[in-house]
Amino acid sequence: xxxxxxxxxxxxxxxxxxxxxxILIVTMLxxxxxxxxxxxPRHSNSIQEEPVNIRLVNPTQGAIYGKFGAISQxxxxxxxxxxxxxxxxxxxxxxxxxxxxxxPEKVVDLLREKGTHLLGITATTPVVKSAVDLARxxxxxxxxxxxxxxxxxxxxxxxxxxQEEAIDFVVRGEGEITMAExxxxxxxxxxxxxxxxxxxxxxxxxxxxx
Numbered sequence: 001x002x003x004x005x006x007x008x009x010x011x012x013x014x015x016x017x018x019x020x021x022x023i024l025i026v027t028m029l030x031x032x033x034x035x036x037x038x039x040x041p042r043h044s045n046s047i048q049e050e051p052v053n054i055r056l057v058n059p060t061q062g063a064i065y066g067k068f069g070a071i072s073q074x075x076x077x078x079x080x081x082x083x084x085x086x087x088x089x090x091x092x093x094x095x096x097x098x099x100x101x102x103x104p105e106k107v108v109d110l111l112r113e114k115g116t117h118l119l120g121i122t123a124t125t126p127v128v129k130s131a132v133d134l135a136r137x138x139x140x141x142x143x144x145x146x147x148x149x150x151x152x153x154x155x156x157x158x159x160x161x162x163q164e165e166a167i168d169f170v171v172r173g174e175g176e177i178t179m180a181e182x183x184x185x186x187x188x189x190x191x192x193x194x195x196x197x198x199x200x201x202x203x204x205x206x207x208x209x210x
Contacts (some may be wrong), residue, residue, distance in 0.1 A: 024036060028176045039059055046183065050187075051088075051089050051090045051091055052091070052117045052118050052187050053115050053116050053121075054090055054116070054120065054183060055093055055107075055110070055114070056081060056082055056095070056122070057078075057096075057107065057119065057134065058078060058098075058122055059095065059122075059130040059134050059148070060097040060098050060102075060130045061120055063129070063130060064127055065187075074094065075094065075122065078122055080176055081120065081175050081176050083095055084179070085179060085180060088184065090187075092185070093114070095110070095113045098208050104133060104138070107134060108137060108138055111138060111142055111145060112137075112141075112142060116145055117145065117146065118182070119146070120171075120175070121148070124151060124153055125152070125153045128153045131149055131151075132161070132166070135164065135166040139166035140166075146169070146186060146192075147166060147169075148167070148168065148169045148179070148182065149167050149169075150170070150172075152177045152183045154171060155172045155173055158172055158206070158208075162199045162200050162201050168200065169192070169198045169199070169200050171197055172199060172208075178196065181195050181196075182198065193207065201207070
């Protein structure tokens, strides 16, 4: 006969949440506390300039990881940023170059087709070359697009990216608020050089926004 549980204890198995589930729950709680209830979109009931058209790109990892570079799940960091930008009324879409089989040239074609104003590229250190190559290709074909690079490499080594002529701004740390403020500044024609979390070169000096 199966052993009975000690008196006072239930035979029902205990639920043990996975580490990934715990991380997701904590992240959602932090986001909820950080931003609070979502406000009404800024473009809903007032006359505003047209919303900023934004593309967020996960660059190709094929040169480093080969056929293992493409994954079948969205980039969570870019998804968080996209959610905040959409909340503010901007037009946002994500591009995963490996998953969608896109070359830098195809990305340029899409940016032109959609009338993109702001391009955000994320990069870890292994794929930073792919991010820079994409930025150069886009800037050569679409010089009016503001190009921003973020991610862990940009946070630790902003100087190495900010000195690249094709990159307009480097985002340090978590990019949700910084990208939202940058999009608002572009939309309203405001000064983009004093936003917290941005780095860029000015008169051959690296400028840190705090």
